[in-house]
Amino acid sequence: MTQAVSAEPPMTPTLVAEHGLSEAEYAIILDRLGRAPNLTELGIFSVMWSEHCSYKSSRRHLAKFPTKGPRVIQGPGENAGVIDIDDGQAAVFKMESHNHPSFIEPYQGAATGVGGIMRDVFTMGARPIALANALRFGSPDHPLTRRLVSGVVAGIGGYGNCVGVPTVCGETNFHPGYNGNILVNAMCVGLADADKIFYARGAKAGSPIVYFGSKTGRDGIHGATMASAEFDESSEEKRPTVQVGDPFVEKLLIEACLELMATDSIEAIQDMGAAGLTSSSVEMAGKEYLGIELDMNKVPVRETGMTPYEMMLSESQERMLAILKPGREAEAEAIMRKWDIDFAVIGRTTDSGRMVLTWNGNVVCDIPVAPLSEDAPNYDRPWVAPPTQNPVTSVDVAPVQDWAATTLKLISCPDGASKRWLWEQYDRHVMADTLEDSATPSDAAIVRIHGTQKALAISCDCTPRYVAANPYEGGKQVVAEAWRNLTATGADPIAITDNLNFGNPQRPEIMGQFVLATDGMAEACRALDFPVVSGNVSLYNETSGQAIPPTPAIGGVGLLRDHTKRVGFGDVRLGDMVILVGTTTDNLGATLALREIWGREDGAPPTVDLVLERRTGDQIRALIQAGHIRTCHDLSDGGLLVAAAEIAMASGTGLALRLPAGLSAEATLLSEDQARYLLIVDPTHADHVFAALEAENIACEPLGTAGGCELAVQDLFAIDIDDLKQAHEGWMPAFMA
Numbered sequence: 001m002t003q004a005v006s007a008e009p010p011m012t013p014t015l016v017a018e019h020g021l022s023e024a025e026y027a028i029i030l031d032r033l034g035r036a037p038n039l040t041e042l043g044i045f046s047v048m049w050s051e052h053c054s055y056k057s058s059r060r061h062l063a064k065f066p067t068k069g070p071r072v073i074q075g076p077g078e079n080a081g082v083i084d085i086d087d088g089q090a091a092v093f094k095m096e097s098h099n100h101p102s103f104i105e106p107y108q109g110a111a112t113g114v115g116g117i118m119r120d121v122f123t124m125g126a127r128p129i130a131l132a133n134a135l136r137f138g139s140p141d142h143p144l145t146r147r148l149v150s151g152v153v154a155g156i157g158g159y160g161n162c163v164g165v166p167t168v169c170g171e172t173n174f175h176p177g178y179n180g181n182i183l184v185n186a187m188c189v190g191l192a193d194a195d196k197i198f199y200a201r202g203a204k205a206g207s208p209i210v211y212f213g214s215k216t217g218r219d220g221i222h223g224a225t226m227a228s229a230e231f232d233e234s235s236e237e238k239r240p241t242v243q244v245g246d247p248f249v250e251k252l253l254i255e256a257c258l259e260l261m262a263t264d265s266i267e268a269i270q271d272m273g274a275a276g277l278t279s280s281s282v283e284m285a286g287k288e289y290l291g292i293e294l295d296m297n298k299v300p301v302r303e304t305g306m307t308p309y310e311m312m313l314s315e316s317q318e319r320m321l322a323i324l325k326p327g328r329e330a331e332a333e334a335i336m337r338k339w340d341i342d343f344a345v346i347g348r349t350t351d352s353g354r355m356v357l358t359w360n361g362n363v364v365c366d367i368p369v370a371p372l373s374e375d376a377p378n379y380d381r382p383w384v385a386p387p388t389q390n391p392v393t394s395v396d397v398a399p400v401q402d403w404a405a406t407t408l409k410l411i412s413c414p415d416g417a418s419k420r421w422l423w424e425q426y427d428r429h430v431m432a433d434t435l436e437d438s439a440t441p442s443d444a445a446i447v448r449i450h451g452t453q454k455a456l457a458i459s460c461d462c463t464p465r466y467v468a469a470n471p472y473e474g475g476k477q478v479v480a481e482a483w484r485n486l487t488a489t490g491a492d493p494i495a496i497t498d499n500l501n502f503g504n505p506q507r508p509e510i511m512g513q514f515v516l517a518t519d520g521m522a523e524a525c526r527a528l529d530f531p532v533v534s535g536n537v538s539l540y541n542e543t544s545g546q547a548i549p550p551t552p553a554i555g556g557v558g559l560l561r562d563h564t565k566r567v568g569f570g571d572v573r574l575g576d577m578v579i580l581v582g583t584t585t586d587n588l589g590a591t592l593a594l595r596e597i598w599g600r601e602d603g604a605p606p607t608v609d610l611v612l613e614r615r616t617g618d619q620i621r622a623l624i625q626a627g628h629i630r631t632c633h634d635l636s637d638g639g640l641l642v643a644a645a646e647i648a649m650a651s652g653t654g655l656a657l658r659l660p661a662g663l664s665a666e667a668t669l670l671s672e673d674q675a676r677y678l679l680i681v682d683p684t685h686a687d688h689v690f691a692a693l694e695a696e697n698i699a700c701e702p703l704g705t706a707g708g709c710e711l712a713v714q715d716l717f718a719i720d721i722d723d724l725k726q727a728h729e730g731w732m733p734a735f736m737a
Contacts, residue, residue: 008038008039009039011036011037011042015042016042019042019043019045019046020046020050021042021045021046021049025049025377028371028377029042029045029371032367032368032371032375033367033368037367038364038365039309040307040308040309040312040357040364040365041365041367043278043309043312043313044278044282044312044313044355044365044367044372045367045371045372047274047275047278047279047313048275048278048279048282048372048373048376049372049376049377050274050275051505051537051539051540052274052275052538053274053275053279054376054377055537056376056377056378056379057379057381057505057506057511057514057539058500058505058514058537058539059378060378060380061514061515061518062076062518062535062537064518064519064522065518065521065522065525065531065532066522066525066526066531066532067531067532067533068531069494069495069529069531070084071083071084071085071494071495072084072495072531072533073090073194073197074124074197074199074533075531075532075533075534076532076533076534076535078124078199078200078201078534079094079119079120079121079123079124079200079270079271080092080093080094080120080121080123080124080126080188080190080497080534081093081094081495081497081532081533081534082124082192082194082197082533083494083495083533083557084194085449085454085456085494085559086454086559086561087452087454088193088194088195089191089192089193089194089449089454090126090191090192090193090194090197091126091189091190091191091192091456091494091557092121092124092125092126092189092190092191092192092197093121093187093188093189093190093497093533093534093555093557094117094120094121094187094188094497094534094535094536094555095117095132095134095185095186095187095460095497095498095499095534095535095536095553095555096113096116096117096120096185096186096187096499096536097113097183097184097185097186097499097501097536097538098110098112098113098116098184098185098186099181099182099183099184099185099501099538099541100181100541101113101242101243102148102151102152102155102182102184103148103180103181103182104242105151105242106147106148106150106151106152106154106155107151107152107154107155107158108155108242108243108244108245109151109152109155109184109242110151110152110153110154110155110156110159110184110186111155111156111158111159111245111247112155112159112242112243112244112245112317113155113156113184113186114131114133114155114156114159114160114186114188114245115159115163115245115247115250115317115318116186116271116273116317117131117186117187117188118131118163118165118188118250118254119250119253119271119273119318119320120188120271120273121188121189121190122190122253122254122257122258123198123200123257123269123270123271123320124190124192124197124198124199125192125193125196125197125198125258125261126190126191126192126197127190127191127192127254127258128163128165128188128189128190128254129165129166129189129190129191129431129433129447129450129456130165130166130167130168130188130189130434130445130447130456130458131156131160131165131166131167131168131186131187131188131189131426132167132168132169132170132186132187132188132189132445132458132459132460132555133156133167133170133184133185133186133187133460134170134171134183134185134187134460134461134462134499134553134555135152135170135171135172135173135182135183135184135185136172136173136174136175136178136182136183136464136501136548136551137149137152137172137173137174137178137182138174138175138176138177138178138179138180138182139174139175139176139179140174140414140735142176142179144179145174145179146735146736148182149422149736150736152182152184153422153425154425156184156186156425156426157425157426157427158247159245159247159250160247160426160427161426161427161430162247162248162251163247163250163251163254164251164427164430164431165188165430165431166426166427166428166429166430166431166433166434166447167423167426167427167428168428168434168445168447168458169444169445169458169459169460170423170460171460171461171462172419172422173414173415173464174414174415175464175549177464177546177547177548177549178548178549179543180542180543180544180546181541181542181543181548183501183538183541183548183551183553185460185499185501185536185553187458187460187497187499187555189447189456189458189557191449196261198261198266198268198269199268199269200268200269200270200283200284200287201268201284201287201288202267202268202287202288203267203268203284203285203287203288203290203323203349204267204288204290204349205290205291205349205350205351206326206348206349206350206351207267207323207324207325207326207348207349208323208324208326208328208329208345208347208348209281209292209294209321209322209323209345209346209347209348209349210321210322210323210324210329210332210333210343210344210345210346211277211298211299211300211319211320211321211342211343211344211345211346212253212256212319212320212322212332212336212341212342212343212344213249213253213272213318213319213320213341213342214246214249214302214316214317214318214319214342215300215301215302215316215342216276216277216299216300216301216302216306216311216314216316216319217244217301217302217303217306217314217316218303218306218310218314219242219243219244219314219315219316219317220242220243220244220276220314220315220316220317221310221313221314221315243315243316243317244316244317245317245318246317246318249317249318249341250317250318252339252340252341253318253320253339253341255339256335256336256338256339256341257269257320259335259338259339260322260332260335260336263328263331263332263335265324265325265328265331265332266322266323266324266325267322267323267324267325268284268287268288268322268323269284269320269321269322269323270283270284270320270321270322271319271320271321272315272316272319272320272321273315274315275313275315276312276313276314276315276316276319277294277299277311277312277314277319277321278312278313280320280321281294281321281347281355282355282369282372282373283373284321284323285349285355285369285373286369286370286372286373286374287373289353289369289370290349290350290351290353290369291349291350291351291352291353291354291355291356291369292347292348292349292350292354292355292356292369293347293348293349293350293356293357293358294346294347294355294356294357294358295346295347295358295359296308296311296312296346296357296358296359296364297358297359297360298344298345298346298347299311299344299346300342300344302316307359308357308359308364308365312357312365323349329345353368353369353370354366354367354368354369355367355368355369355372379505381505381506381508381511382508382511383508383509383511383512383514383515384508384509384511384512385512385516386470386471386509386512386513386516388470388604389469389470389589389590389602389603389604389605390589390602390603390604391587391589391603391604392587392588392589392594392600392602392603392604393586393587393588393667394586394588394663394664394666394667395586396588397588397594397598397600397666398598399664399666400597400665400666403665403669403713403716403717404717404718404719406593406597406641407641407645407711407717407719407724408719408723408724408727409596409597410592410593410596410597410638410641410642410645411638411642411645411646411649411724411727411728412727412728412730412731413592413596413731414731414735415592415596415637416592416596416637416638416642416728417728417729417730417731417732418728418729418731418732419732420729420732421732421733421736422732431450433447433448433449433450434446434447434448435447435448435455435563435566440568440570440571441568441569441570441646441650442488442489442566442567442568442569442570443459443484443485443486443488443489443568443569443632443633443634444457444458444459444485444486444488444489444491444556444558445457445458445459446458446489446491446560446563446566448563453561453562453563453564454559454560454561454562454563455491455559455560455563455566456491456557456558456559456560457485457486457489457491457556457557457558457559457560457566458555458556458557459482459485459486459554459555459556460482460553460554460555460556461478461481461482461485461553461554461556462478462481462551462552462553462554463477463478463481463605463636463637464549464550464551465549465590465592465595465601465605466478466590466605466606467513467517467549467550467551467552468513468549468550468590469589469590469602469603469604469605470590470604470605471512471513471514471515471516471517471520471550472516472517472519472520473520473604473605473606473607473608474517474520474550474552474605475516475517475518475519475520475521475522475523475524475552476520476521476523476524476608476610477520477524477605477606477608477674478521478524478552478553478554479496479520479521479524479525479528479530479554480524480528480608480610480613480674480675481554481634481636482496482530482554482555482556483524483528483530483556483613483617484613484617484634484636484674484675484677485556485634486556486557486558487558487617487620487621487634488567488569488620488632488633488634488677489558489560489566489567489568489624489632490560490565490566490567490621490624490625490632491558491559491560491566491621492558492559492560492561492621493528493530493556493557493558494530494557494558494559495530495531495532495533495556495557496525496530496531496532496533496554496555496556496557497532497533497534497535497554497555497557498521498532498535498536498552498553498554498555499535499536499538499552499553499554499555500514500517500518500535500536500537500538500552500553501538501541501548501550501551501552501553502514502517502537502538502539502541502547502548502550502551502552503539503540503541503542503547503548503550504539504540504542504545504547505539505540507547510547510550513550514539514550517550517552518552520608521552521554523610524608524610527610527611527613527614528610528613528614528617530556565624565625565627566624567624567629567630567631567632568631568632568650569631569632569633569643569646569647569650569651569678569680570631570647570650570651571630571631571651571680572630572631572647572648572651572653572655572680572706573630573653573682573706574653574706574707575683575705575706575707576630576631576680576681576682576683576705576706577680577681577682577683577686577702577704577705577706578644578655578657578678578679578680578702578703578704578705578706579678579679579680579681579686579689579690579700579701579702579703580640580660580676580677580678580679580700580701580703581616581620581676581677581678581679581693581698581699581700582616582635582673582674582675582676582677582698582699582700583612583673583675583676583699584640584660584663584667584668584671584673584676585606585663585667585671585673586663586664586667586671587603587604587606587667587671587672587673588603588666588667588670588671589602589603589604589605589606590602590603590604590605590606590672591603591638591639591670591671591672592637592638592639592642592672593638593639593641593666593670597670605672606671606672606673606674607674608674608675609674609675612675612698613674613675615696615697615698616675616676616677616696616698617675619692619693619696619698620632620677620679622692623688623689623692627685628681628685628688628689628692629679629680629681629685629689630680630681630682631647631651631679631680632677632678632679632680633646633647633677633678634676634677634678635672635673635676635677635678636672637672638670638672639669639670639671639672639673640668640669640670640671640676640678641669641670641713643678644657644678644711644713645711645724645728647678647680648711648721648724649721649724649725649728651706652721653706653707653708653709653721654706654707654708654709654710654711654712654721655704655705655706655711655712656704656705656706656707656708656710656712657703657704657711657712657713657714658703658704658713658714659713659714659716660701660703665716669713678703680706686702709721709722711724
């Protein structure tokens with residue numbers, strides 16, 4: 001065949017720039033091809049070399065992360081990470097962003113984020129069993145915030161509920177830094193047989209390439225490119241680049257995929273996510289240095305007049321691409337027809353190392369695969385470290401005059417208030433294996449492995465204000481926080497997925513945040529034996545030059561071998577002893593209280609002693625598993641004061657606490673020092689708990705006892721639990737009313 005001659009637009013600098021390619025990148029394309037690309041070829045290069053697909057600004061820094069461990073079956077490089085959870089079973093999980101689409105079209109942006117992350121998991125051969133999310137919105141008084149919250153929450157709930165996968169945990173924060181660019185990070189965890197994991201690698205030359213799922217439309221074209229660019233005042237005009245999802249098709253697709261996988265007819269499989277048909281075909285071919293031939297006339301389409309350019313760049317949802325063993329096409333088609341899923345054989349693999357597309361009998365694309373995958377740009381962006389923040393201690397702020405009012409303010413501020421309004425829109429108990437809920441809250445969600453005594457603990461964590469104040473310490477803290485939340489349930493932390501949300505990497509100060517945060521994360525992962533097995537990088541999260549706060553969200557997964565030994569922070573009984581574990585210092589920098597009570601967002605954040613973090617967490621976990629701790633809550637936002645209030649509200653039992661000597665009330669109650677836990681212990685176990693902690697040189701001291709109906713701290717205040725609950729539960733419904 002000959003190269004098609006058609007009415008191609010002239011290849012101008014403007015057209016190249018519209019595709020998100022720099023002059024230098026276009027020069028590389030000219031060099032690799034030995035000619036100018038046509039529009040289809042330009043579009044394919046543009047999406048494959050976008051930040052979203054190529055990680056061109058972050059790849060060299062992601063290489064710092066530890067990715068191996070005794071339980072790691074598959075680390076980064078596939079659709080999702082895979083860990084061994086004993087008994088021949090594996091957990092498959094990943095977190096991914098849908099930030100820009102959710103700002104432009106909140107319902108569909110969030111819904112398709114949920115759909116996309118589930119496909120990453122069931123593409124590996126796993127049945128999705130749990131969803132989680134990390135959401136960041138702008139200031140509550142911003143005119144867009146309430147509409148965005150409403151749309152995003154409805155989208156997450158609408159998609160997950162319809163598919164029948166529980167949304168089990170998450171976090172939701174508000175800050176003016178997200179006014180023009182919200183964050184919607186979705187996580188999915190699935191269950192598979194450890195010896196039946198499916199990969200995008202493994203294809204051979206001469207095998208059929210099959211398409212199945214929804215037909216291709218024009219929705220989502222340039223979605224990957226849009227996700228790799230800053231917003232401006234015209235962002236609303238990008239609505240056509242947002243994908244549209246159908247959860248009922250996704251449910252059928254899950255069942256059809258798992259049935260097809262049981263036939264042993266698949267060589268390689270990939271979902272059509274960012275960059276759609278382009279990325280899925282290139283990634284499978286690139287992993288084995290193969291070529292691809294696709295007949296674009298055979299691609300199922302739902303709109304008339306679609307061109308190869310549109311087909312290759314569409315990000316229509318609920319679509320899969322697989323490379324089958326030769327001769328298994330009819331078997332695969334029969335399964336798809338049974339589930340009412342469109343199916344087509346659209347091409348074959350070759351040994352040419354080239355991507356060749358034909359349409360109406362003409363070649364409309366003929367480019368080498370290698371530059372699209374392994375030869376994509378890999379930048380070492382210049383960076384500068386942010387200025388060092390000075391410490392802020394209790395002598396730097398006015399003394400608290402009304403502790404009752406301060407307590408109520410912290411538990412009712414937008415970040416501290418209950419998000420019940422939000423999570424009640426999610427079906428958390430479908431599949432009947434969610435063990436943690438509002439009646440038995442814990443620091444991580446607990447999902448039973450059906451038919452066993454085992455359970456997975458799942459957490460989502462990030463404290464952006466720490467990362468903004470000191471990216472290195474903040475990076476360490478986000479990993480330590482996830483590890484601590486899993487530990488606080490009694491689970492053994494195994495591995496993490498990450499979602500690194502930052503601004504424009506071409507600005508040295510933003511790149512400095514990224515470099516230092518990933519340095520800190522990598523160090524924490526090594527110290528805690530908590531490897532990274534999957535993840536996503538989302539850059540260019542800014543509008544008109546204003547970047548979001550640096551937000552490297554973490555999804556952690558741990559294993560409970562016996563879910564009946566788990567603990568939360570809602571089981572408190574009359575006469576129980578309250579024990580504070582960990583060292584408290586006079587450091588109020590970057591704390592929730594500094595922002596909410598004193599109106600300041602400065603100061604050095606708490607430092608993270610990873611050796612102490614590991615030693616403390618390992619001992620806490622051993623005590624929980626041995627049955628010596630009734631209730632455990634890690635200290636994080638709001639410090640001891642908020643942790644105690646949350647335990648009192650969750651249990652309905654009062655706490656009478658005293659202040660340890662040596663520090664101000666402000667430091668004792670509001671510091672957010674790390675490696676600290678608040679324990680509720682039966683008095684008959686107290687001596688054992690103290691002895692075990694002191695043997696490991698871990699600070700611990702009794703703070704008081706449980707009983708009554710008030711949270712009371714020495715002579716400072718006493719608040720009825722009903723008043724705490726009213727303040728805590730009231731903000732979100734009032735805001736959304």
